[in-house]
Amino acid sequence: MKIKRKIEIAVISDVHLGTYGCHAKHLLTYLNSIEPKKLILNGxxxxxxxxxxxxxxxxxxKVIKKIMDMAADGVEIIYITGNHDEMLRKFSNTxxxxxxxVDKMILDLDGKKGWFFHGDVFDVSIQNAKWLAKLGGYGYDLLTLINRAFNWYLEKRGKERYSLSKKVKNGVKGAIKYVNDYEKVIADLAIENGYDYVVCGHIHQPKMEYIENKHGKTMYLNSGDWVENFTALEYQFKRWKIYNYNNDKLAPFAVDEDYNNMNIKDLIAAITIVDKHSK
Structure with missing residues (x-):
């Protein structure tokens, strides 16, 4: 019998299902290894x-099927909308x-307040030029597709993976300034509103850090992504941690634990079935 890690909350964001850059198998391995009370899909x-x-x-x-099975087993699933799935915002509070x-949420965590949202509302490039942001998204997806093929070659040669997108981002001063500004604006607002934790995603940069200004301090948490970093946030025993698949993955858990023998038609049927008793 495989023992799953019991945790209070797991937060994942920026999975980007439906794109070539998404590493769904890695995510499925992670989901098969945990038993959270709450699973927050942060945009x-x-x-x-x-x-x-x-x-x-x-x-x-299979990832969608896994999420639905977790909900059926009693896990509270909270889907916070982001910019790439913004069409779901018309169903907010459903x-x-x-x-x-939901679009955002506040949780009481052992007497401390946590503020959860995706983070795109603080992204000026999206608010002012959505078409440009979408064009950039296509370029990023192409880069991750090339990167995937490159990493396949490296792994065959027994060498470490390499992130082209990280190299590009870290080589552009404007990108580094954008990330720093993003984190500061969010932390300042969290401090102003008295939040002990602020939990977001969007910029694909996993981080856990106390940020302080003259008015106080807050813990800034970013869950990263499942395109290049393969990270999640976990809350247990009144503490947060960043889970990193590359460092923390648990070998005993199979990628396709429950769904190996299901074909695509069976999977689609499984995730679209309507419970007769719910009508």
Whole structure:
């Protein structure tokens, strides 16, 4: 019998299901290894901007099936909308069984207040030029597709993976300034509103750090992504930690633990079935 890690809260963001850059198998391995009370999907879980009927592989469907099975087993699933899945914002404050859709949320965590949101509302490039942001998204997806092929070659040669997108970002001073400004604005607002934790995603940069100004301090937490970093946030025993798949992955848990023998039609049927008793 495989023992799963029991945790209070798991937060994942920027999965980007439906794109070539998404590492759905890694995510499924992670989800199979935990037993959270709450699972928070903090935006850009499904990439509607780049969605194509030509590309939504079996592994991506398995992730959706896994999430639905977790909800059926009593896990509270909170879907916080992001910019790549912004069409879901019309369904904000909707709850179906153990799954709820919100734009933001506040949680009381052992006497401390946590503020959760995706983070795109603080991104000026998206607010002022959405078409440019979408164009950049396509370029990023192409870069991660090239990077995936490159890493496949490196792994065959027994060498370490390499992130082209990280190299590009870290080589651009403007990108570093953008990340720093993003973190500061969010932390300042959290301090101003008295939040002990602020939990976001969006910029694909996992981080856990106390940020302080003259008015106080807060813990800034970013869950990273499942495109290049493969990270999540976990809350247990009154503490937060960053889970990193590359460093913390648990070998005994199979990637396709429950769904190996299901074909795509079976998976689609499983995630679209309507419970007769819910009508």
């Amino acid at each position: 850009d879980f499904i990439d509607v901007w780049q969605f194509s009927k030509r590309y939504f592989p079996k592994s991506h469907l 709850t179906i069984g153990n799954i709820s859709i």
